[in-house]
Amino acid sequence: MSTSKSQADSFKALVNGLREAIREPEQFTLSYAAESSAFVRFNHAKVRQAGQVQQASVGLKLINDGRHADLDITLSGDAHVDAQRLAEGLQQLRDTLPLLPQDPYLLLNYTVREHPLPDTEQVVAEITRAAEGLDLVGFYAAGPISRGFASSSGAFGWHQANSFNFDFSLFHANGQAVKASYAGHDWNSEGFARRFQQAREQLEFLGRPLRTLAPGQYRAYLAPAALEEIMGMLSWGGFSAQSIASKSSPLQKLYAGDHSFSPLVSLDEQVSGSLSPAFSGEGYPRSDLKLIVEGKAGAQLVGSRSAAEYGLTANGASGGESPTALNMAPGALADAEILKQLGTGLYISNLWYLNYSDQPMARMTGMTRFATFWVENGEIQAPVSTMRFDDSAYSLLGSQLEALTEERELLLSASTYSQRATASALLPGALISKLTLTL
Structure with a gap:
């Protein structure tokens, strides 16, 4: 089962459980955010820190009699634990709503983009090869990002998209720097090489004496x-x-x-x-x-x-x-x-x-x-x-x-x-x- 489908199914299970727990005339909305990201930090053109982050959370809004309250809940990935956390969050919001004034401006009312991403090792190899002999500081982040939404009225939306972002600076010995980035959905080795070469050429000009301009x-x-x-x-x-x-x-x-x-x-x-x-x-x-x-x-x-x-x-x-x-x-x-x-x-x-x-x-x-x-x-x-x-x-x-x-x-x-x-x-x-x- 793909990661996207597994996450979507887990979200649907939470939504279904919430719909069963809601008491008339309560209404709810449930938003979902998740990511599975590779992070790589560069300093002096070497990998100094690498890691993987997997996280998911939901934002629960409970609505009743023109009043609404919100609660963010971190998910564990364990279906039983997450269902319990959501149930406890629902009760917390029920206890909070009577303390709030009515909101006069309350108004109530599935996409997956599977762009292939390169292997992180391949990207790191290309970056370190391009930066050989340079003082590079940078940060690479890549992987799928998911968002979801559901409501008690039956609405359901799902979104997932893959992306990468390499944000970096090249430093001259005099302390001046060129800042650049290369980002997108599909890593292109030639495109990255062109972007990096432009930054490298600009770095060479930073070695010349500074020019001061008049206003x-x-x-x-x-x-x-x-x-x-x-x-x-x-x-x-x-x-x-x-x-x-x-x-x-x-x-x-x-x-x-x-x-x-x-x-x-x-x-x-x-x-x-x-x-x-x-x-x-x-x-x-x-x-x-x-x-x-x-x-x-x-x-x-x-x-x-x-x-x-x-x-x-x-x-x-x-x-x-x-x-x-x-x-x-x-x-x-x-x-x-x-x-x-x-x-x-x-x-x-x-x-x-x-x-x-x-x-x-x-x-x-x-x-x-x-x-x-x-x-x-x-x-x-x-x-x-x-x-x-x-x-x-x-x-x-x-x-x-x-x-x-x-x-x-x-x-x-x-x-x-x-x-x-x-x-x-x-x-x-x-x-x-x-x-x-x-x-």
């Missing part, structure tokens, strides 16, 4: 990892129905029609084919959404509470109403032409410490990080000292956006806090005519 406006190329930081900021409430309705969204002016992005920018929440399940933690079905269409506002992310509060239709958004499977349309700029088209300006590999300096105008500030280079006449000249930028997304992805790259990079969340995350972003690089540096 001002510069042409710039934002690599996909740098663009991801900007998109991550916009995702903090930017597409949220609750934030838009309460006029606190950083993209308020986009949804009001007062501002727009470049027609080159089209952004989807692409659930299909992603690591994210096609149902929310509350069991609502999720489908692909067009968030930005050729620079104009598209759909909003609507969770069940926003749907009840603002008279909207829930579309499976999480409680925070943030996208978890971003997909930006590619452009026409070939990777081989990036430096030539940039001409003279900044090549920015990463950004960090971003925050809003003027949220209603989607204006953000942050720092360059890792491999940022000064380019002249299409050739890298020197690494650049850490600089702060302060600019609006309506400029960076709007009036000043010249081109997006043909090739895109899949960036998976490297978070393993509590469990491996399923968030992803498929993004191109962006060529920008003016980026404002303040110090």
